Amino acid sequence: RAGGAAMEPERECRVLSIQSHVVRGYVGNKAATFPLQVLGFEVDTVNSVQFSNHTGYAHWKGQVLNSDELHELYEGLKLNKVNQYDYVLTGYTRDTSFLAMVVDIVQELKQQNSNLVYVCDPVMGDKWNGEGSMYVPEDLLPVYRDKVVPVADIITPNQFEAELLTGRKIHTEKEALEVMDMLHAMGPETVVITSSDLQAPLGNDYLIALGSHRKTKADGTKMTQRIRVESPKVDAVFVGTGDLFAAMLLAWTHKHPNNLKVWEKLFVSLQDKIIQRAVLHERPQAGEGNKPNSAQLELRMVQSKKDIENPEIIVKATVL
Numbered sequence: 001r002a003g004g005a006a007m008e009p010e011r012e013c014r015v016l017s018i019q020s021h022v023v024r025g026y027v028g029n030k031a032a033t034f035p036l037q038v039l040g041f042e043v044d045t046v047n048s049v050q051f052s053n054h055t056g057y058a059h060w061k062g063q064v065l066n067s068d069e070l071h072e073l074y075e076g077l078k079l080n081k082v083n084q085y086d087y088v089l090t091g092y093t094r095d096t097s098f099l100a101m102v103v104d105i106v107q108e109l110k111q112q113n114s115n116l117v118y119v120c121d122p123v124m125g126d127k128w129n130g131e132g133s134m135y136v137p138e139d140l141l142p143v144y145r146d147k148v149v150p151v152a153d154i155i156t157p158n159q160f161e162a163e164l165l166t167g168r169k170i171h172t173e174k175e176a177l178e179v180m181d182m183l184h185a186m187g188p189e190t191v192v193i194t195s196s197d198l199q200a201p202l203g204n205d206y207l208i209a210l211g212s213h214r215k216t217k218a219d220g221t222k223m224t225q226r227i228r229v230e231s232p233k234v235d236a237v238f239v240g241t242g243d244l245f246a247a248m249l250l251a252w253t254h255k256h257p258n259n260l261k262v263w264e265k266l267f268v269s270l271q272d273k274i275i276q277r278a279v280l281h282e283r284p285q286a287g288e289g290n291k292p293n294s295a296q297l298e299l300r301m302v303q304s305k306k307d308i309e310n311p312e313i314i315v316k317a318t319v320l
Contacts, residue, residue: 013254014042014084016109018070018102019091019243021047026299027054028091032247034301035308039251044085046073048093067097074105085109085116087250091243092123094136096143103147110151117253120152120188121246124161127197132160141165150187154253156246157183159196173198173210177226177320180212184224189214190253194245201318206230210320215258225258226320244299248308 015036020028029045036043048070051062077083088106093099110116122144125134134141145165149155159170166182168175176193183191193210200206207230214224 012042013040013086014044015087015089015250016044016046016085016105017089017247018046018048018093018105019089020049020051021045022051022053024053026244026301028243031241031243031299031301032089032091035244036247036251038305038308039255041087041251041254044077046070048098064094065098067095067101070098070101070105083109084112086113087254088116088118089246089250090119090148091121091246092136093140096137096139099140099143099148103143103151106151117153117250118151119154119156119246119250120148121156121242122148122161122165123242124164126158127160130197132163134164145186149183152188154190154192154246154249155183155188156192156194156242156249158194158242159198162191162193170196170198173208173228173320176210177212180210180226181224184212184214190249192245192249194242200230202230206232213258228318228320230318241299 017029017032022030033043049064051060053060106118124136162179163169166179168179170176180191191212196208198208200208209229212226216222
C-alpha cells in the first residue's frame with residue numbers, strides 16, 4: 001500500500017467439511033460453505049449425499065456417497081499431498097461404515113496436525129411435541145458414542161441427541177449441565193446443546209441453548225465455563241440452522257479462542273437475523289393465512305452476507 005507498511009497476509013485456514021449437498025436450498029455443505037468463505041476460510045467439501053433438495057420437501061432425488069467412495073476421494077487428496085487441514089466439520093450421515101471412515105480420516109489428519117480441531121454435529125434425531133425420535137438408523141448411535149465423540153473437540157447436539165449419547169434424560173438445567181460434563185468426559189472440550197425444551201427464565205416465548213467449554217490450565221487443572229443463551233421462538237421450522245450453527249461455532253472459536261460467551265451470543269444473534277429474514281420472505285410468498293411450503297422456508301443465506309460478516313448481538317447470555 002502506498003504510504004504505509006504492507007499488510008501481513010493472514011495464514012490460510014483450511015476446513016474439510018464432510019456433509020450433505022443439495023442442488024436447491026441451504027442444508028449441510030450448502031449451509032456451511034458460504035458463511036465460512038465469507039469469514040475468510042478455505043473450505044474443501046466432500047458431499048456425503050447429493051440430493052435435489054432436502055428431504056422435508058414432498059419429493060427428493062439423488063445419490064449417496066458410500067465409505068469406499070469417501071476413501072477414494074481422500075486418497076486423491078493424500079496422493080497430491082494436499083490433505084493438510086486446520087478443521088474438520090461433519091454433519092448428517094446415514095451410514096455406519098461411512099461414519100467409521102470419517103473417524104479414520106480425522107485420526108490420520110490429527111496425526112499430521114496435533115492442533116486440528118474436529119467439529120461434529122452428531123445428527124441423529126429431535127423432539128417433536130416433547131417426544132424424541134431418531135431420523136437416522138439406530139445403529140449409528142454406538143458409532144457416534146464410542147468412536148466419533150471421543151475424537152471430536154467440539155460437539156453440537158440438540159437436547160435429544162445429548163440424551164442419546166449419554167443415556168441420561170434431561171428435565172432440568174442442572175441435569176443438562178451434568179449431561180454436558182458426561183460428554184466432556186467422553187472427549188470434547190466444547191459442548192453446546194443447541195436447542196432444548198427447558199423452561200427459559202425469559203418465559204415460554206424463548207428457547208434455551210447451553211454451552212460448556214472445558215480448558216486445561218498451565219498447571220494441569222481443568223476449568224469449565226458454562227453459559228445459557230435465550231432466543232425468541234419462531235413459529236416455523238427452518239431446515240439447515242443446525243448446519244449453520246456448527247459452521248459459525250467453528251469460525252468464532254477460531255477468531256475468539258476460549259470465549260464461549262462471545263461464540264454463543266454471536267451465533268444465536270446471527271441465526272435470529274437469518275431466520276427473521278426468511279420469515280419476512282416466506283410470509284408474502286405463502287400468502288396471508290397460508291402455511292408456507294419447504295421452498296418458501298429456505299434460509300436466505302446470500303442476503304445475510306453482511307450479518308455473517310458483522311453480526312449484531314441481540315440476545316442475552318448468562319454465565320452459569
